[in-house]
Amino acid sequence: MLKTVWRILSSHTLAVWILGLMTLAVLAAGTLPQSARLSPEEQAGWDTEWEVTASWLDTLGLSQIVGSGWFTGLCIALLINMTAGTLAAFSRKWAIYRGHSKPGYELRGSGAAPAVPPPFFKKSTGGMGTVSQMRGAPGLFGLTIFHLGIAVVVLAAFWRGAMDFSDYLELSVGEVFSGQPGKFQRRQPPPEPFDAVIRLDRAEIEVRNGKYMGEFRGHFSYQIAGSPVREATVVANHPLRLGDFELYLKENFGYSAWFERLRADGSSSLLYIHFNTERQAWGKPWSGEKEQPLRFDNIPLYYSMTLNNTQPPTFDLKVSRGGQTVFEGRLRPGDVADLGVYKLRFQGMVPWMTFNLTLDRGESSIFIGFIITLLGFLLHLLFWPRRMEWTTTDDGWVVRAWVRRGDDTFEKKWNEWRHQLKQEAA
Amino acid sequence: MSNIIFLQWMIAAAYLLAAGLLAARNRRPQLGRIAVGLAGSGLLLHAAMVLVRGLESGQIPIVTRYEDFTVDALFMASVWLFAQWRWPQLRPAGILVLPFAAFVVAAALNYSLGVFPMSPALRTNWLIIHASLNSLAVGFATLTLAVGLQLKRESMQLVGRLMSWTFLYWSAMVAAGSYWASIAWGRFWAWDPIECWSLGTIFAYAFVLHLRMKPQWCQGYRSLLIGILPFGLLMFTTYGLVFVMRSVHGQYIFQ
Numbered sequence: 193m194l195k196t197v198w199r200i201l202s203s204h205t206l207a208v209w210i211l212g213l214m215t216l217a218v219l220a221a222g223t224l225p226q227s228a229r230l231s232p233e234e235q236a237g238w239d240t241e242w243e244v245t246a247s248w249l250d251t252l253g254l255s256q257i258v259g260s261g262w263f264t265g266l267c268i269a270l271l272i273n274m275t276a277g278t279l280a281a282f283s284r285k286w287a288i289y290r291g292h293s294k295p296g297y298e299l300r301g302s303g304a305a306p307a308v309p310p311p312f313f314k315k316s317t318g319g320m321g322t323v324s325q326m327r328g329a330p331g332l333f334g335l336t337i338f339h340l341g342i343a344v345v346v347l348a349a350f351w352r353g354a355m356d357f358s359d360y361l362e363l364s365v366g367e368v369f370s371g372q373p374g375k376f377q378r379r380q381p382p383p384e385p386f387d388a389v390i391r392l393d394r395a396e397i398e399v400r401n402g403k404y405m406g407e408f409r410g411h412f413s414y415q416i417a418g419s420p421v422r423e424a425t426v427v428a429n430h431p432l433r434l435g436d437f438e439l440y441l442k443e444n445f446g447y448s449a450w451f452e453r454l455r456a457d458g459s460s461s462l463l464y465i466h467f468n469t470e471r472q473a474w475g476k477p478w479s480g481e482k483e484q485p486l487r488f489d490n491i492p493l494y495y496s497m498t499l500n501n502t503q504p505p506t507f508d509l510k511v512s513r514g515g516q517t518v519f520e521g522r523l524r525p526g527d528v529a530d531l532g533v534y535k536l537r538f539q540g541m542v543p544w545m546t547f548n549l550t551l552d553r554g555e556s557s558i559f560i561g562f563i564i565t566l567l568g569f570l571l572h573l574l575f576w577p578r579r580m581e582w583t584t585t586d587d588g589w590v591v592r593a594w595v596r597r598g599d600d601t602f603e604k605k606w607n608e609w610r611h612q613l614k615q616e617a618a
Numbered sequence: 619m620s621n622i623i624f625l626q627w628m629i630a631a632a633y634l635l636a637a638g639l640l641a642a643r644n645r646r647p648q649l650g651r652i653a654v655g656l657a658g659s660g661l662l663l664h665a666a667m668v669l670v671r672g673l674e675s676g677q678i679p680i681v682t683r684y685e686d687f688t689v690d691a692l693f694m695a696s697v698w699l700f701a702q703w704r705w706p707q708l709r710p711a712g713i714l715v716l717p718f719a720a721f722v723v724a725a726a727l728n729y730s731l732g733v734f735p736m737s738p739a740l741r742t743n744w745l746i747i748h749a750s751l752n753s754l755a756v757g758f759a760t761l762t763l764a765v766g767l768q769l770k771r772e773s774m775q776l777v778g779r780l781m782s783w784t785f786l787y788w789s790a791m792v793a794a795g796s797y798w799a800s801i802a803w804g805r806f807w808a809w810d811p812i813e814c815w816s817l818g819t820i821f822a823y824a825f826v827l828h829l830r831m832k833p834q835w836c837q838g839y840r841s842l843l844i845g846i847l848p849f850g851l852l853m854f855t856t857y858g859l860v861f862v863m864r865s866v867h868g869q870y871i872f873q
Binding site for chain 1: 798
């Protein structure tokens with residue numbers, strides 16, 4: 193019973209079936225609309241326009257393939273089959289390595305040993321006894337290493353899936369970030385405390401020909417866990433390490449209006465309102481409009497705003513509360529708008545940039561897995577394992593060979609050697 | 619610009635003519651050697667053209683669709699030339715590989731020949747590694763299919779070996795892209811359509827390589843049939859996907 197289960201679990205046929213199903217599953221995940229990939233608006237549009245199809249995909253578990261129970265089940269099945277198959281194959285290969293299995297080629301002769309050595313045998317044996325030679329041994333275990341690498345990747349993917357964090361945040365020049373959940377796009381705090389303070393000091397944004405990104409850099413001051421303040425520049429492909437976190441630059445930017453919010457009790461705080469800016473408009477006269485409710489100190493106000501990139505910049509503001517306009521006017525740098533519940537002092541216009549803050553402990557294990565996988569397969573392709581054993585006794589001699597299936601080079605040379613021996617004998 | 623178009627057609631013509639000579643080599647064996655010489659000359663011209671473009675633009679010429687096609691065709695011809703030198707029995711595969719390379723070189727002219735500045739994320743050596751591995755995989759995949767289409771019994775072991783090399787290069791390309799994504803965007807995998815299709819292609823190759831371990835799937839039309847599947851996926855992922863689905867690749871390259 194156990195033998196049958198082991199045979200099924202380690203079988204090639206099962207591997208073929210699982211790999212076929214994985215191919216279909218992954219292609220479906222890349223083709224069908226997946227809820228994790230769609231924005232809320234796109235999801236709503238898809239659900240409305242393709243109501244029946246969307247409901248069928250939901251029912252069949254195809255609207256979120258990756259992470260679904262059946263997809264995870266397939267991954268686990270692949271892992272089990274691969275582990276069992278690799279162990280079984282390893283024991284066979286070890287037997288070949290030790291010469292304890294049935295050889296693929298064997299030739300016997302009577303009398304003295306042939307003067308011409310068999311293929312891939314360094315030299316002819318002179319005396320009695322057995323001489324073994326192994327060539328290309330790394331190739332014998334290449335696929336074992338390859339499958340081990342895949343196991344590392346799959347296990348690391350499961351492991352990191354439970355503990356990774358990644359979210360976007362927009363920072364304006366001069367803005368300080370110390371892990372406030374409200375700054376994140378999803379407004380969820382990271383699983384571990386963000387023990388750093390960062391300030392975007394300067395944004396270097398250059399758009400060429402109104403279309404292509406030239407220079408794109410964010411210059412920061414930062415402090416980790418009370419250590420001295422340092423400076424760093426974040427550019428594409430060079431994230432900033434902040435303790436266990438990393439900060440990445442995303443090619444998304446714009447202008448923001450910068451205010452000082454003055455409360456009645458004399459306290460104040462900074463306020464940045466970001467405007468989406470087209471790449472073509474960067475560095476040129478531009479106006480951005482925005483309407484949104486803003487809630488501070490539990491008091492909601494409805495803002496209607498226009499930021500004008502002029503010299504100096506101006507800000508057209510209309511604020512209403514409960515349908516009543518509390519302020520309407522144009523602000524220049526230094527101007528104050530009295531909104532009743534608090535005042536806003538317009539300070540000017542600064543660029544903002546988007547960053548991705550991540551916490552990913554398992555990532556390096558994934559890449560180690562990739563390297564093991566590729567290295568194993570390279571060994572399998574580069575080295576052709578050929579174990580030769582030549583035994584000479586008083587009665588005659590026997591040459592045995594263990595080679596990989598499909599080793600046509602060996603087969604050709606073996607046949608040539610046999611032919612040569614026949615000719616010599618004739 | 620007209621010089622480039624002329625050169626591109628010259629290269630395509632050299633490859634086509636070489637393929638024609640290879641097809642006729644049974645009647646006059648020396649035609650095979652002439653074909654290799656002609657294809658080699660075309661390849662030298664091809665490589666020089668790509669090199670000059672890279673030097674003139676000051677960046678690796680693999681950013682636009684025109685450049686992508688041109689470089690992939692270069693790898694197709696190179697892989698065949700190398701393979702037929704290493705394994706002479708693969709020479710007839712040039713009858714199929716070279717016209718395909720000629721077609722890709724000519725098809726490149728359908729796209730803008732302009733030079734576009736690279737976005738900051740592309741200014742890294744990982745682009746060279748990632749794109750070169752992709753082109754190598756395309757070159758090996760084309761050769762594998764060409765050898766398989768000849769349906770010669772003695773070439774079937776070679777089909778498996780070539781397919782394994784394609785699998786290795788494609789997997790290495792995905793791994794390199796994944797590492798690059800991790801340093802550029804802070805995530806190594808996001809199940810984006812192109813990532814899913816690339817992984818699907820890996821699984822398809824693994825599926826076929828496992829299936830080929832059964833003797834009945836290792837020869838004849840069955841072998842050809844299962845060989846076409848991963849090749850089709852590889853080609854669609856490389857050339858077709860960005861046209862039909864929104865993907866991270868479309869944001870950065872292929873203007």
